[in-house]
Amino acid sequence: MSNRYTRQVVLPEVGEGGQARLAAAKVAVVGAGGLGCAVLEYLAAAGVGRLTVVDHDCVEESNLHRQPLYRMSDLGKPKAEAARAALGAFNPEVRIETRVERLTAANAAPLVEAADVVVDAADSFAVTYVLSDACLRAARPLVSASVLGLAGYVGVFCGGAPSYRAVFPELPRQAGSCAESGVLGTAVGVMGTLQAHLTLALLLGLEPPVLGRLINVDFRTLHIGGFSFLGAQEPANPLTFIAPADVGSSDLVVDLRGRTEAPVSPFPAAWRVSVEALEKGEQALPPAERIVLCCRTGVRAWRAARALAAQGHRNLALIALGE
16 A cells, blocks of 8 residues: 555554545546635545546636646646646546536436545536436435635535435525635635545545535634534425426527627527516416526526416426536
C-alpha cells in the first residue's frame, strides 16, 4: 500500500480494510466548480479509486477565487478536463473519467447506477432534483450541498434515506446565484470539504450513519445546526424534470423565457408565455395530453406548474434549459 495513505490507515475507523474499500469505490461528482473542487481534491487525496467528473462549463477568471484546482493557464478549458489534469498530477493512483456535458434527465440514470455514491456539487435546483430522483430509483446515496453568500447546507439523501424532494418538496420562488448574490470562497471550500467527509463516511461505513442527516452553516454568525430527516415522507405527485429529447409531438411546450432573454426557443411550436401571466390566470392554454414548461433554471417552470396544477392541469413536466 502506498505511503500516501499511512496517516489515515492508522485510524481504527479506516485501517487497511477501509483503505481497500476506498480504492475499490466509484464516486460520481456532478459539478467541478467551488464545491466540486474541494470534493474532488479530498476524495482523490483519500485514495477513492475511481472518480467520474461531470461538468459542461469552462474555467473563467472569476472562478479562481473559490476553485483552487485551476490555474490561469486553465482559462477557457473545460473544467472537467482541467480538474482531471490537476488531480492526476496530485494523485496518479486515482482513475478519473470526465464527461464534458450538462447533467440532465437523459444522462443521469446510467451515471448514478454506475456509482457507489453520487455527489451533487452543481449548485443547481434542477440538477439536484434530477439526481435525487435517479438516486432514489437506483438506491444510491446522494451527498448534496448548496452555498450562497455566507450560508450553506449539506445533506445525505436517498440510498435508504428520504430523497431531497422529501425534505425540500418546493423550490423557492426565486433562485439566487453566485454571480448575482456573491459567495465567499472559504464558505464554498468548507461545505465542499464537508461533502467529501460525508462521502468518505458512507464509503467507510462510519458510525453513527450519516444517511438522513443535514448540516447547515451560517458563516456570518458561525452558527452550525442540523437535523435528522429520516422520518420525512416522499411527495405523492412530484413535478419531474425531463430532457428536451423527451418532449413528444403531443406535448404542449410553454417557454417561459422572454424574447429578450431567449429570442429563439429550441421548440419551434412553443407558446411564449410569462410565469406571471400563468400565475394570474391571464393566459389560458389549449387542451393538451401533457404541458411541458421550460425556463433557464427550472424555478419559473416550477412556479408555472404549481399555478397550472391549481387551475386543474394534471400532466405537467419541467425542463431547465440552462444558459
